[in-house]
Amino acid sequence: MAATTGPEIERLIQLLAKLPGLGPRSARRVALTLVKKKEGLLIPLAGALNEVAEAVKVCSSCGNIDTADPCSVCTDTRRDRSLIIVVEDVADLWALERASAVSALYHVLGGTLSALDGIGPDALNIASLIERAHSDEVKEIILAVNATVEGQTTAHYLMEQLDGLGVSVTRLASGVPIGGELDYLDEGTLQAALRQRRPF
Secondary structure (H helix, E strand, O other), rough: OOOOOOHHHHHHHHHOOOOOOOHHHHHHHHHHHHHHHHHHHHHHHHHHHHHHHHHOEOOOOOOOOOOOOOOOOOOOOOOOEEEEEEEHHHHHHHHHHHHHOOOOEEEEOOOOOOOOOEEEEHHOOOOOHHHHHHHOOOOOOOOOOOOOOHHHHHHHHHHHHHHOOOOOEEOOOOOOOOOHHHHHHHHHHHHHHOOOOOOO
């Protein structure tokens, strides 16, 4: 089939198709929108992407992504420094921040343990978590990992590593979400909700 666009636009489509949630067709629609709105959208977006590419840093303390190192979360003096929330990915950190449930510090692992994928403890940001846990300031570490096999494997490994450090290790509760209807929940969620029931 003959090419309908130049190589530059085709490259843009191919790169957009690598983004989560965008397949080849969606990438073509996005590329077409960007090209049609060159002055108002494409050029400002290209500038913003270039700025972010030059400014983005990974926080050497917690693993968050920011434009400063240490990041704005770690340098926020209003946060409870006795509490560290461990998450798998920066997206999880951002989700917890949107919820505004607690003002604590974070630690981003950068993934989960997975023997099938060859991801062991050395591939994750675990050593620095153990180092942070040795601080007299830290009293509790919340393991906010996903309720997947890999997430739970990682949580158990971390509990073993943190055992004996004098730090309370807790995990997120799981079960029925607020506003959730029992009929729409999977069996695993219902089982967890029943196991973790509490008095009114």
